[in-house]
Amino acid sequence: MRKLTITIDGPAGSGKSSVAQRVAQTLGYLYLDSGAMYRALALKALENNGLALSSHIELEDLAASTQIELKSTPPQLVAEGVKNQVLLDGVDVTQAIRTAEVAQAASQVATVAKVRELLVVQQQRAGAGGGIVMEGRDIGTVVFPSAELKIFLEASPEVRAERRWKEHEQKGEHLTLAQVVEEVHERDKRDRERKVSPLIRAKDAVLVDNTAMDVEETARLIVMLAREREKELAKSAGREA
Ligand code: CDP
Ligand code: CDP
DSSP states (O other): OOOOEEEEEOSTTSSHHHHHHHHHHHHTOEEEETHHHHHHHHHHHHHSTTOOTTOHHHHHHHHHTOOEEEEOOOHHHHTTTOOSEEEETTEEOTTGGGSHHHHHHHHHHTTOHHHHHHHHHHHHHHTTTSOEEEEESSIIIIIOTTOSEEEEEEOOHHHHHHHHHHHHHHTTOOOOHHHHHHHHHHHHHHHHHOSSSOSOOOTTOEEEEOTTOOHHHHHHHHHHHHHHHHHHHHHHHHHHO
C-alpha cells in the first residue's frame, strides 16, 4: 500500500502534536513537529541577547547560520509526552523550547518570510518520501499542498488554553489560567493575521473539532480517514495499471 503524506494544521492547543504522533505510531509513519523548528530558532534568538526579535535581517542571518535537527523520539520518551527530539546546533533543546516565552517568540520569528523559506525547504526534504505525518500551521497550504490527506484540527479557545495550562502546571511552570488564555489568544491572532503563510484551513482539508474528544478518539478518526484514502489511491492506481 502506498504511504501517504498527512498534514495536520491548527491553532495552539488543538492537539496537533499528540494526535499526529499517535497517528504516525499507528500507521508506522514518520512524525514531524514543524513548530519545534520555529521554537528552536526563537530560543536561540532569546539566548542571543543582542538580537532584537523584531529585526528581520538579524533573524534571517540567524536562521541561515543555525542547524536544527528533529529526531524521532524513543518509545520510552513518547510515554513521557516528548514529541520530537530537537537539536539546536547539536545541543538538545527538547525541553527548553516548551516554555510560554519561547512559544511567543516563535510566533514572532515565524512572521519573517525568509526564515520560513529556509525552514520550509528542510520540512519538504524531510517529508519527500511520503509516509509522514507533519503538523504545524502551513503544512497543508504551503509545505505539502498536494498531500493526500489534510486535517485542520480545532477546539474551543477555552479548552485549548486549559490544555496548555495543565501542561505548564505539570512541568512546574506556574501561570494563571488567564495568562495562558492571553498567551494562546495573542499567538493565534498573530498566526492567523500574518502576511506570510497565515494559519488558514486549506480548501481540501477535513475540519476536525476535538473540543469534546480525547487524543485517542481524535487519532482513531484520522487513522480511519487515512485508511480510506490509502484504499482509494490503491483502487485508482489499479485502474490506471
Ligand atoms: O500541538 P498542539 O499545540 O496543537 O497541541 P498538543 O500539544 O498536542 O496538545 C496540548 C495538550 O492537550 C496535551 O497535553 C494533550 O494531551 C492535550 N489534548 C487533550 O487533552 N485532548 C485532545 N483531544 C488533544 C490534546
Ligand atoms: O504547540 P503549539 O501549537 O503551541 O505551537 P507550535 O506548533 O510549537 O508552534 C509555535 C509557533 O511556531 C506557532 O505559534 C507559529 O507561530 C509557528 N509555526 C508556524 O508559523 N508554522 C508552522 N508550520 C509551525 C509553527
